[in-house]
Amino acid sequence: AAQFRFVQLIGGGYRNVMVVGDDDQSIYGWRGADIRNILDFERAFSGARIVRLEENYRSTPNILALANAVIAENTERRGKTLRATRPAGETVTLVEALDERDEADFIADTITARMSRSDLSRRDCAVLYRTNAQSRAIEDAFRRRNIPYRxxxxxxxxxxxxxRDIMAYLKLVANPADDEAFRRAVNVPKRGLGDATITLLVERAQREGVPLLTIASRTDVVAELRPAARTALADFVSLVQRLQTAAVDSAVDELLRDLAASIKYADHLRAEGPEGQERIENVRELIAGAAEVVADEGGEVGLTPLDHFLQSSTLVAGIDKLDPNADAVTCMTMHNAxxxxxxxxxxxxxxxxxFPLARAAEDPSQLEEERRLFYVGITRAETKLYLTCAEQRRRNGEMxxxxxxxxxxxxxISLAERQKTARAKSEGRGGFASIGGGQSGRDADDGWGRSSYNGSGGGGGGAKRSGGPYGSAAYGAGNSSFGKNAGAFSAPARRDRPIEPEDESQDAPMFAVGAxxxxxxxxxxxxxxxTGSGRDLKVRIDFEDEEIGRKTLVLAQAKLERGWE
Structure with a gap:
């Protein structure tokens, strides 16, 4: 507003102000940008001539037709229709995946397949997402396939x-001799342990040739510290020891939630201001990644899957910085694109x-800005555009x-072809089949909406229905604190429809001691x-293979079958 007024005062009297802007790409309202500066320009500069630049030299007609249809839903716009100067090209593809891992795998495999049958390079491809936390699954998929990315x-x-803060705790739990992890974790969040205290611990540990955690546990060493430092260090050591005990019978994602709640990490991050919420989302995504490890391990809990999780993340973090000139896929938020x-x-x-974010759902102005952001994402594509969505996503470790x-x-259907990944076909609910319906415009409501998602469904890998859409209050997206019962990293609240007795399969496995x-x-x-209940229900099984022996598994991830006599 100040900049606009400044221009008005300088140039308003001379009638020689020229402005170039696109109201359909006004996406920085959260940073103070005001779309009214474009929409109300003639009020401040009467007699201004409007020139619409509608010829587009970048995208094919297929892509622009979709962009025009999407942005036409907004009311806060001057109105224009982009026209392509290029000939028709590939059809836009809308892809339904089973979950975020399946979505990321589809993206990685599609890039590899397209490169194998054309002269396409990796730098010709871009993956766009709404929030930075979404990069985790995509980065993991690229790393599994050795696809360079930027x-x-x-x-x-x-x-x-x-x-790195949270991983330091996990490394210390898995390996008490990891002094580097101790140094990072001991003051996250700040405990009032100053450099002098840490230096004393380091000197004693080096002198006696023992790990820092061992020294921090010694009463004779702790007695040398000031009272406040003694209390803080004792609390830290007690927490690590408790987590070490819990790790033996906990799933990795469960251990992470326990850790985050114990150190009140959400409160620590929120105190940093608006950026803290994005960091909280990143930790939630870390928990989701840990839950994937539990699923990959067949539901097994304990130190083995924890070690596997740490090994994979260590390899990831150790990758050298990419050469700026390397042929790599570009990954970024739509704002950065x-x-x-x-x-x-x-x-x-x-x-x-x-996408749109939950907070925009009840604010028409924010919702229109989210739609403009979608328009920006669509119009980044020159030749081929893929739109992807997932039937289910992990939220704080739960699908x-x-x-x-x-x-x-x-x-x-006239604007984009539909595809389903193999996993969505075999394991999905089929509830996304009505995406977009067969009509266009504001009246295209048939076959669309919440009704498709409130039925009993099927498959879905044990996902739960929520009381609201992804990212809403039902998913703990509000300002609650960490913790198992009411936390920013706790499981989302949900309302499940109980299964009627007559609907239960008579062949469903019955889990009881001795079965x-x-x-x-x-x-x-x-x-x-x-032991436990709900999603934390665990089962200890004595396996017939003596080398395997007794294992503790998360029942929801174990996919056990009835063992017939």
Whole structure:
């Protein structure tokens, strides 16, 4: 507003002010930008001539047709229709994946396949997302396939400060002799342990040839510290020791939630201001990644999957910085993509609550800005555009059903072809089949909306229905604190429809002490004990293979089958 007024005062009397702008790409309202400066320009500069620049030299007609249909839903705009100067090209593709890992795998495999059958290079491809936290699954998929990638405007996921903080605790839990992890974790959050205290501990540890955690546990050493430091250090040591005990029978994601709640990490991050919320989302995504490890391990808990999780993240963090000139896929948020262009673009995470963000749902002005951001993402593509969404996403380690973005209502069959990943076909619910319907415009409501997602569904890998869309208050996106019962990293609240007795499968496995079961990885065994409840229900099984012995598994991830006599 101040800049606009400044220009008005300087040039208003001379009638020689020229402004170039695109109201459909006004995406920085959160940073103080005001779209009214464009929409009300003639009020401040009467008699101004408006010239619409509608010829587009970047994208194909297929891409622009979708962009025009999407942005036409906004009311705060002057109105224009982009016209392509290029001939028709590939059809826009809307892809339904099972979850965020499946979505990321599709993106990585599609890039590899397109490169194998054309002269496409990696630098010709871009993956766009709404929030930086979404990069975790995409980065993991690229690393598994050795696909070089470059993050624009962000630090690589496992190099982010909050991730390194939490990982330091896990490393210390898994390896009490890790002095580097001790140094980082001991003052996260700040405990009032100054440099003098840490130096004393380091000197004693080096003199006696023992780890820092061992020295910090010694009463004779701690007695030399001032009272406040003694208390703080004792609390830290007690926490690490408790987590070490818990790690034996905890899933990795469960251990992370416990850790985050114990150190009140959400409160610590929120105190940093607006940036803290993004850091909280990154930690939530770390928990989601840990839950994937538990699933990959067949539900096994304890130190083995913890070690596997730490090994994979250590390898990730150790990757050298990419050569700026290297042939690499570009990954970035849609805000960072403004002004850029790529032959092939993937716009990912198109689910309500994620894109658009949940906080925009009740604010028409914010919702229109989110739609403009989608328009920006679409128009980054020159030749081929992929739109991807997932039926379910992990939220704080638990798989939750998603709803497709309301913006996809305009992505009609005439504007984009539909695809499902193999996993979405075999394991999904089929609830996304109605995306976009068969019509266009504001009246295209048939076959769309919440009704498709409130049925009993099927498959979905054990995902739960929520009381709201992804990212809403039902997902703990508010200002709650950390913790298992009411935390920023706790499991989302949900309302599940109870299964009626007559609907239950008579062949469903019955889990009770003494029951015979079969596990895909460990084979046959007998249930020795059941502990916990809900998503934290664990089962201890004595497996027939003596080398495997007794294992503790998270029941929801174990995929046990009834073992027939």
């Amino acid at each position: 993050l624009v405007g962000a630090v690589r996921f496992y190099d982010r400060r909050e991730i 403004k002004g850029l262009e790529f032959p092939v673009v993937f716009v990912s995470g198109l689910e309500d609550g994620l 939750m059903f998603s709803m497709p973005s309301r913006f996809l209502k305009q992505v009609t 015979k079961v079969r596990h895909a990885k460990f084979g046959s065994g007998t249930i020795a004990e059941l």
